[in-house]
Structure formats: structure tokens, C-alpha cells
Amino acid sequence: MGSSTVAFIPSDFEVPAVLETAEYRLRMLTVNDVVKDFEAVVTSADHLKGIFPPPSHWPDGLTLEQDLIDLGWHQKEFQRRTSFAYTMMSLDESRCLGCVYFYPSDRPDYDAYALLWVRQSELASGLEERLLADVKRWLAEAWPFESVGFPGRDITWDAWLA
Template identity: 40%
Template sequence: MTNPFIPDTFDPPLYFDSADFYFVVLEEQVAKFDFDAVMSSQQRLQGIFGPGSQWPKSDMTLDENIESLQVHKKEFESRLAFAYSVFNKSKDKCLGSVYIDPSQSPNYDCEVYLWIRDDSIDLEKVLYETVLFWLQEQWPFSRIAFPGRSISWACWASEIKSVG
């Protein structure tokens, strides 16, 4: 079965090393680092996936986080979506995450969500620019949506609504 999200000939990278960050597949092995990053910034992250998003809940447990990371890993292996944990260059602190999903709008190839922890918020613009460059240069995407960032939530909602 062919997945139209990415060509069969494209191998999604398992990691990406940039000038400021190190990305690795979001999976159970990074759960403690990821959980620390998520919970340190829990209030600001609510709504990162849209105005109605309840993630992350204030009472989320490490076990729940591990379950979520296992789902991300299965999606990655199935080539359905791609999630990465963003680390600092020394790879000892999780700074955030990047999620690359098939676009719900026919006007885009993918939709991308990203976040960075509160104590590294000064790197948020650099992370966005890094991800945009990476996707344009090394992935098979030319039309990339960053809902809530490069396109407002209201515009994104009408993009999606026009499909349904």
C-alpha cells in the first residue's frame, strides 16, 4: 500500500544535527527527558495543537507520556507521521518537540507543530527557522503549514472546513 504523505523512496531521517539542535525520533528512550520538558512548560503548551487541545494535562504521568511516545514511534515506523525530540547540542537536555503530520488541507503537503520549553523560549524562533529550512531542503515538501504560527488558527480552521 502506498502512502501519499511521503514517497516510498524517501527515508525519513532518524536524527538531524543542526547548528543549534539535535533532533532524534520521539520514542520511549527519551521519555524522561521529554516528560521533564513537557511538564516544565505545561501551561504554555496547552493549545499548541489548536485552541481546543487539552495536551498536556496538568496531571499527566510519566507512564502516560511513555504510551504517547510509543504511539509516535509506531506512526514513524508506519510512515504516517514523524515526531522528533529536540535536544541541545550536548544531547543532555530535551528542549522541545517537532511533529510533522500529513496536511488536513489540500493546499499544503504537511502540517507542522513545534514547541520549546519555557527556560529555552529564546530559541523558539531559531527552532522554527531550523525546522522550516530542514523540511524545505531535506524532505519532499514544498508547501508547509505551521498552524497557529505561519497560518492563524482561524485561517487553518477554514482551510480544513473547506475540505470537509
């Protein structure tokens, strides 16, 4: 995952705060989400191992404290505009359903890349495919990126990392 210290969006761009659909809300991931995020992550560990760049084994060994640190990092990077992590919450905010991340790309063909996941219990419903379609539409309509890569989805991780 990215950890750039340089903003990758124009300084005058107003970062979208929320994307809401009939089944979920995307909003900034914060430290206040740690309990719900941790529960979603640990119950989805098998699914998550294929989402992040290899050889990532995240979330193996993740503790509540380490998740809090990770969420603080994501929150600070969002505030600094160097990456954007959104939590995917049920509309009543009772459950974390997944996450979406936007990072700057160092690949010449892409100015950003996106990673996303939904909790393992929601995979059979097709929620991850609906989220992917919604995020692609949101990026096209509301974000300033010319080309966003979806490594592990539209391009293999091997090709992305080559």
C-alpha cells in the same frame, strides 16, 4: 494531531534521521526519551497549551505512564511513515529542549503541517524562533513536501481549522 494510517511521503524517500545545529539535535522521538520528555513537558505546560489544535488542554493531567504511551504512538507512526515526531535534545543528550512534529494535511493548499515547541525556560533566548527557521530550511532542503503549513504560527488555528 494526526493519526493517519496512510504514508504521506514517497515509499522510496529516505526519511532524515537527524538535524543537528550548533545548539541542538533533532532525532526520532522514542520511548527511551520518556523521562527527559516528561520533564520538559510538565515544566512547559503553560506554553504548550497554545501549540496544539484547540480545544486541546494537553498536557493537563499528563502522567509519566501516559507520556510513555504517547511516545510509543509517535515512535510507531514514525516507523510506519505516517507522521514524524522528533525530539529536540541538547547536543550532549542530557536535556530535552522541545519537539517537532510533521503530519499529513487534509487541507488542499498543504501536503503537510508542522508543529513545534521548545521548553518554556528557553523562550526568552529566542530558541523557538531559531528552531522554526531551522525547521523551515530543513523542510525545504531535505523533505519532499511542496507546501507545509505552520498552524498557530504562519496561519491562525481558526483559519487552519475552517
